[in-house]
Amino acid sequence: MAKVLIKGGHVVDPASGRDGRSDILIDRGKIAAVQPSIPANGAKPLDATGKLVVPGLIDLHTHLREPGREDKETVETGCAAALRGGFTTICAMPNTTPAIDHRGVVDLIHQEGRRCGSVSVRVVGAITRGRLGKELTDFGELFDAGCVALSDDGDAVSDGFLMRRALEYAKVFNRPLIQHAEDPQLAAGGVMHEGLVSTTLGLRGIPSEAESVLVARDIALAELTGGWIHFAHLSSEGSVELIRQAKRRGLRVTCEVTPHHLSLTHEAVGEFDTSAKVNPPLRTEQDRLALIEGLRDGTIDCIATDHAPHTDWEKEADFDSAPFGISGLETALGVCVTTLVEPGLLTWSQLIGKLSMNPVKIVGGDGGTLSVGAAADIAVIDPTATWTVDPKQFISKGRHSPFAGRTLAGVVVKVLRHGVEVGP
Amino acid sequence: MTTTTDAHTQTARWTKKDLLGLRELSAEEIRLILHTAGSFREISLRPIKKVPALRGKTVVNLFFEPSTRTRTSFELAAKRLSADIVNISPQGSSLSKGETVLDTVRNLEALKVDVLVIRHAAAGVPHLIARRAAASVINAGDGAHEHPTQALLDLFTIQEKKGRLEGLNVSIIGDIAHSRVARSNIWGLTKLGARVTVCGPPTLLPAQVDQLGVAVTHELESAIRGADVLMLLRIQHERQEAMLVPSLREFRLRYGITHGRLSLAKPDILIMHPGPVNRGVEIDSDVADGPFSVILDQVTNGLAVRMAVLYLVSGAPKVDEEEA
Numbered sequence A: 001m002a003k004v005l006i007k008g009g010h011v012v013d014p015a016s017g018r019d020g021r022s023d024i025l026i027d028r029g030k031i032a033a034v035q036p037s038i039p040a041n042g043a044k045p046l047d048a049t050g051k052l053v054v055p056g057l058i059d060l061h062t063h064l065r066e067p068g069r070e071d072k073e074t075v076e077t078g079c080a081a082a083l084r085g086g087f088t089t090i091c092a093m094p095n096t097t098p099a100i101d102h103r104g105v106v107d108l109i110h111q112e113g114r115r116c117g118s119v120s121v122r123v124v125g126a127i128t129r130g131r132l133g134k135e136l137t138d139f140g141e142l143f144d145a146g147c148v149a150l151s152d153d154g155d156a157v158s159d160g161f162l163m164r165r166a167l168e169y170a171k172v173f174n175r176p177l178i179q180h181a182e183d184p185q186l187a188a189g190g191v192m193h194e195g196l197v198s199t200t201l202g203l204r205g206i207p208s209e210a211e212s213v214l215v216a217r218d219i220a221l222a223e224l225t226g227g228w229i230h231f232a233h234l235s236s237e238g239s240v241e242l243i244r245q246a247k248r249r250g251l252r253v254t255c256e257v258t259p260h261h262l263s264l265t266h267e268a269v270g271e272f273d274t275s276a277k278v279n280p281p282l283r284t285e286q287d288r289l290a291l292i293e294g295l296r297d298g299t300i301d302c303i304a305t306d307h308a309p310h311t312d313w314e315k316e317a318d319f320d321s322a323p324f325g326i327s328g329l330e331t332a333l334g335v336c337v338t339t340l341v342e343p344g345l346l347t348w349s350q351l352i353g354k355l356s357m358n359p360v361k362i363v364g365g366d367g368g369t370l371s372v373g374a375a376a377d378i379a380v381i382d383p384t385a386t387w388t389v390d391p392k393q394f395i396s397k398g399r400h401s402p403f404a405g406r407t408l409a410g411v412v413v414k415v416l417r418h419g420v421e422v423g424p
Numbered sequence B: 001m002t003t004t005t006d007a008h009t010q011t012a013r014w015t016k017k018d019l020l021g022l023r024e025l026s027a028e029e030i031r032l033i034l035h036t037a038g039s040f041r042e043i044s045l046r047p048i049k050k051v052p053a054l055r056g057k058t059v060v061n062l063f064f065e066p067s068t069r070t071r072t073s074f075e076l077a078a079k080r081l082s083a084d085i086v087n088i089s090p091q092g093s094s095l096s097k098g099e100t101v102l103d104t105v106r107n108l109e110a111l112k113v114d115v116l117v118i119r120h121a122a123a124g125v126p127h128l129i130a131r132r133a134a135a136s137v138i139n140a141g142d143g144a145h146e147h148p149t150q151a152l153l154d155l156f157t158i159q160e161k162k163g164r165l166e167g168l169n170v171s172i173i174g175d176i177a178h179s180r181v182a183r184s185n186i187w188g189l190t191k192l193g194a195r196v197t198v199c200g201p202p203t204l205l206p207a208q209v210d211q212l213g214v215a216v217t218h219e220l221e222s223a224i225r226g227a228d229v230l231m232l233l234r235i236q237h238e239r240q241e242a243m244l245v246p247s248l249r250e251f252r253l254r255y256g257i258t259h260g261r262l263s264l265a266k267p268d269i270l271i272m273h274p275g276p277v278n279r280g281v282e283i284d285s286d287v288a289d290g291p292f293s294v295i296l297d298q299v300t301n302g303l304a305v306r307m308a309v310l311y312l313v314s315g316a317p318k319v320d321e322e323e324a
Ligand SMILES: [Zn+2]
Pocket: A153, A154, A155, A180, A232, A233, A279, A280
C-alpha cells in the first residue's frame, strides 16, 4: 500500500495534545510520522494547506434501521451519510426489527458494514430480549460477537430491579450500558417539551423530569453496583447537574448530547414542524445553555448525533402521528462548529475531543487519535467554508432536518480510513 | 355606524387564505370578522334566509372527529350563502394517520373545491393541510389547539350582550389543559382588551398558562366574584381515568356552577358554554337553562360567525356590493 503524505494542514489531535501546523505521513494504513515538515520521498501527497486535519469523527449513536426498516435507512446509506459528515466510525443502535438481541443480527450488521467498507460500523446490542424490558439478553454472547455496549435505546430500561441486575452483570465485561433516560409513565403520550410552546400548541408535553428521575435512579444504581452507566442524548439542565455531582463522587457515569439539543429549543417546533420532533424533545434556552456548560466543564463527555432517519410520508404527518427523530450525520459537524466553535464556546481541539477522542474512551477500539501507530482514520476540514443545509440533497434516506435552510460553517473535504481516501 | 369599532373595520381587509386560529390574527382582523358576522346576523332574521354571496363555490366539511353541532352550523352557514357543501366524515382508525389525511385532501383538491372545513382530534392537522392545499382551510377544532369559530361566536355573543369586550372580566373555568375552546378564547379575548382569568385544579391547567397573559386561580369563588362572564368548558369523562380529577363528583363539588354559587356573581353575569353540556357536572341544569345563560344565543350567533368566516376566506366581494 502506497504511502500518503498530508502536507501543510493544521493538525488538531486532542489525544496527543497537538494543535498546530504539521505534516502527517501514513504508511500501511497507520500513522507513521507527525512532524512539522516531512519530505515526500515518493509518498502520495495530499495538500491540506489552510485545512484542519483531525481524527475521523466517531458517532456513538446512529440508527441505521437495518434490519427491518430499510425504507428509512440501510447500513450502506447510513455509512455514506456518515462519511459526508466526517465520521469514520459509527455505532448502530439496537432498535431494529428484529432487535439486536442475539449474535445473528450483530453478525449481519458487521457483515454489511464490512461490505460497504468505507466506515467502521460497530454495534450496540440490546439489554433486554426484544427490547421489551423483561429479561436480560445474553450479554456474553453479544460482547463476544463484538458489541461495544448494550442499550434498549428507543425505550428506557424502566424496571429498576432489572437495571440493577444489568449493571451488576455487565461489570464482567467492563462495557457500558447506555440508558435512554425517559420515565415511560411521566412521558406517556407526550410529543414535545412540556412548557409554554406545548401549552400554546395544545400538544401533550414531556416534562424534563421524565429524564432526570431516571438519571437520578440510575446514578444511584451505578453507586450501588459499581457498574458503568452511559446516558444517551441528554436534554435537560437537571440531568446535567445530577451527572456533574455523580462524577464528583467518582462514580462511573458518562454521557452524550446531540448537536440539535445544543443548538435548538422547543421554539423550533414553530407551527407543528415535525422536523423538530425528536426524543428527548428540544427543551428551553436554559436547558440548552446548561448542556453547553456541561460540555465545557467536562460533565458531558461526547457529542453524538442520534441520527434517526424516517421516510417522508411518516414525517409529513400531523405532529402527534409523526415519528420522533431527524437525520443528523450530515449536519452534526457544521451545527457544532456554528453553535460552539464560532461563538468561542469550545475550541476546535475541545470539539474534536467530544467527537472523536472521548467516544473512543466509551466504545474502545482504534481511531480517535492521530498519534504515531494509530489507525489512519482522518477527516480534513475546511473550517471557514460555509454551506447551506438542503435536506433534499442528503445522502441519508432521512430527509428531515430542523436545520434546513441554515448556513453552517465547516465543510468536510476529505475522509481517509486506514489511510485510504474514502470520501466524502 | 360611527363607533370606533366600525371605523377600524372600514380600513381592515381580509388577506388570509385560511383561518387556522386566533393566535395569528390581529385585533383588527378579529373585529372585521365580528363586524361581518353582524351583517349576516340580520340575514338570519329575514323570511328568506339566503344570499347569493358564495354561489358557485364548493365547501367541504371534512370532519375526522365527529361533531354534529359544529358540522351542522357550517353546513347551514354555507347553504345560506348559496355555496355547494359536501360532508365527509372519514371512518376508521387508519384515517387518523397524517399520511391518509393528506391523501384524502389530495383527492379533494383534484375535485377543485374552494374551502375545506377541518375537524381533527390531533392538533395541527388544519395547518398541515393548509400548507399543501390551494383551497382555503378553516379550522373547525384541532385537538387541544384551537377552535377559532367557537371563540369568535363567543366574542360576538359577549359583545352583543354587553356592548363591548374591552375591560370586561371573563373567567374560563374547568379543563383548560385539554380545551381548544379555552385557547382560542384566551387569544381572542386578550387581543380585544378583556381581562381573562382561568380557573381549575392544577391538574387541568396547562404548563405556564400564566404566561399567556391571563390570571390563574384554583378557587372557583374568586373566579366568580367580579366576573362579567363565566365561560364553562365540557369536562371529559376520560379525565377521571387519567387521574386528572379524582372523580366527576369531586369536580362538581369544587368547580361546578350551581345556583347557590351564583349568589357570589354580579347581577348581570353571562353564563356561556360551548356545548354539549354535562348537566350536573360542570354546570347544573337550572343554571344552564336559567336567566343568565346565553348558551342558545351562542348557537344562533355561531351561524352568523361561520357565514362571515366562509365569506371572508372565500375572497368574495363585499356584502354591500353584492346587495347593490
Ligand atoms: Zn434514545
